[in-house]
Amino acid sequence: MNILGIETSADETSVAVVRDGREVLSCSVASSMKIHVSTGGIVPENAARKQIEYIIPTLEDALTTAFPDEDIKNKKKLFSNIDAIAVTIGHGLIGSLLVGVETAKTLATIFDKPIIPVDHVKAHVYGAFLGETAPQFPAIALIVSGGHTGIVLMKDHHTFEWVGGTRDDAAGECFDKCARLLGLPYPGGPSIAKAAQAFMEKNKDFKFNLFPRPMIHDKTSDMSFSGLKTAVKQMVEKNKKEALYSIEQLAAEVQAAIVDTLITKTEIATLEKKPKSLIVCGGVSANIELRNAFQALQSIKLPFLDLHVPPFKYTTDNAAMVASYAFFNNNPQEPKEVYPNPELHF
Ligand code: KG4
Numbered sequence: 587m588n589i590l591g592i593e594t595s596a597d598e599t600s601v602a603v604v605r606d607g608r609e610v611l612s613c614s615v616a617s618s619m620k621i622h623v624s625t626g627g628i629v630p631e632n633a634a635r636k637q638i639e640y641i642i643p644t645l646e647d648a649l650t651t652a653f654p655d656e657d658i659k660n661k662k663k664l665f666s667n668i669d670a671i672a673v674t675i676g677h678g679l680i681g682s683l684l685v686g687v688e689t690a691k692t693l694a695t696i697f698d699k700p701i702i703p704v705d706h707v708k709a710h711v712y713g714a715f716l717g718e719t720a721p722q723f724p725a726i727a728l729i730v731s732g733g734h735t736g737i738v739l740m741k742d743h744h745t746f747e748w749v750g751g752t753r754d755d756a757a758g759e760c761f762d763k764c765a766r767l768l769g770l771p772y773p774g775g776p777s778i779a780k781a782a783q784a785f786m787e788k789n790k791d792f793k794f795n796l797f798p799r800p801m802i803h804d805k806t807s808d809m810s811f812s813g814l815k816t817a818v819k820q821m822v823e824k825n826k827k828e829a830l831y832s833i834e835q836l837a838a839e840v841q842a843a844i845v846d847t848l849i850t851k852t853e854i855a856t857l858e859k860k861p862k863s864l865i866v867c868g869g870v871s872a873n874i875e876l877r878n879a880f881q882a883l884q885s886i887k888l889p890f891l892d893l894h895v896p897p898f899k900y901t902t903d904n905a906a907m908v909a910s911y912a913f914f915n916n917n918p919q920e921p922k923e924v925y926p927n928p929e930l931h932f
């Protein structure tokens with residue numbers, strides 16, 4: 587079964603074709619990141635305007651990559667290869683979501699295809715199904731992105747049972763806000779990682795403990811990141827007067843505090859729920875230190891379970907994970923019943 591996925595929840599415009607949930611025939615992504623770098627973050631109106639411009643070229647690129655022998659002008663024949671259309675209806679920015687949803691509804695109506703609405707936060711888990719091996723159930727999934735940070739227990743494809751998560755900011759949001767405080771460019775995660783790497787290369791085996799890890803001693807899987815952001819703000823002020831630390835060191839400290847928190851809280855959830863697989867997914871799972879820390883956790887403390895992290899290109903928002911989720915949660919709706927819903931809940 588070939589599913590065409592469409593993802594426009596924030597700044598990316600992505601279209602993919604995925605066969606039977608795991609084989610990616612194509613995944614095209616057009617990003618408006620450069621514009622957001624100049625504004626220091628996403629301005630929703632700017633993102634949606636670019637998505638209107640990008641959606642048709644991205645769709646055509648995904649289709650021609652997936653079916654190189656077909657004539658792109660013969661859309662009817664091209665779409666005979668597609669069995670269903672999956673589209674992100676939430677979480678996300680309303681203007682951005684509308685671009686993807688209206689495109690999906692139009693295609694579904696013209697070519698008479700079922701349409702499968704998708705919550706892209708849940709779909710992040712399916713980035714891990716696009717790796718070499720599929721996770722097994724029950725699985726614990728840490729979904730860690732710019733807008734969400736939560737740990738869920740999945741007994742099967744359809745159950746996302748909340749185990750714990752942030753009580754305030756998401757981990758990605760914390761990366762982004764701390765980067766801004768440190769004067770590093772948007773998006774904050776990659777720029778903090780880069781600055782941190784520069785410090786760590788020169789300071790091997792350094793012990794990072796400058797910033798607090800709020801709620802780390804709490805026995806639940808709940809966590810908090812807003813205190814870290816405040817601590818960074820205060821430290822930046824102090825540093826302006828006293829020049830105690832380099833920006834690279836502060837970046838490494840921020841990264842270490844976020845990684846420690848995510849590791850500790852996921853370990854608690856995993857020991858409690860005893861899953862077969864541990865999945866770490868969402869934009870922040872692109873972070874190398876986080877990936878290394880999870881690998882160490884798995885091999886030293888949790889050797890009884892297998893760890894699944896999406897291939898890098900399927901960590902941040904992309905349509906392949908949306909199409910994969912739709913294959914395993916095939917719940918088609920009438921086009922007229924599909925609407926964007928920016929604030930879906932688990
Ligand atoms: O999942 P995603 O693409 O969008 C949302 O659903 O929010 O995640 C974007 C988030 C941003 O906060 C970005 O700073 C973070 O993922 N991110 C990273 C890295 N790459 C992206 N955070 C830490 N290290 C990275 N390498």
Ligand code: ZN
Pocket residue numbers: 706707710731732868869902903
């Ligand atoms: Zn996302």
